[in-house]
Amino acid sequence: MSDTKMCDGCLRTLPLDEFPTRKHRGPHSRVSRCRTCRNRASAIWRSLNPDYQREWVARNPLKVAGYLRAQAARLEASVTEEPIVGTKPHVDIAPACADLDLNKGSKQ
Numbered sequence: 214m215s216d217t218k219m220c221d222g223c224l225r226t227l228p229l230d231e232f233p234t235r236k237h238r239g240p241h242s243r244v245s246r247c248r249t250c251r252n253r254a255s256a257i258w259r260s261l262n263p264d265y266q267r268e269w270v271a272r273n274p275l276k277v278a279g280y281l282r283a284q285a286a287r288l289e290a291s292v293t294e295e296p297i298v299g300t301k302p303h304v305d306i307a308p309a310c311a312d313l314d315l316n317k318g319s320k321q
């Protein structure tokens with residue numbers, strides 16, 4: 214099996230990674246247009262249909278709520294359960310903040 218494929222849009226021969234898979238057709242089925250062509254087509258479509266997303270959200274509040282719940286669950290799962298005790302912060306922001314005059318603006 215070839216590791217490259219020709220795009221039906223730009224006619225370039227590109228690595229398979231440039232072609233998203235079609236999950237409903239199995240893990241080896243790839244779309245016919247490369248990511249660049251698909252992104253360009255999506256941007257054109259969105260510019261021609263600027264209100265579509267807002268209207269879709271208004272028509273599908275239950276789906277939106279489900280997506281938001283799933284996103285919150287993923288975020289919660291990504292947060293470590295172990296408390297951070299006795300360790301320094303991963304990023305030391307003190308030097309960056311040292312130049313800030315926190316009392317600035319509170320002059321009387």
Ligand SMILES: [Zn+2]
Binds near residue numbers: 221224225248250
């Ligand atoms: Zn292409």
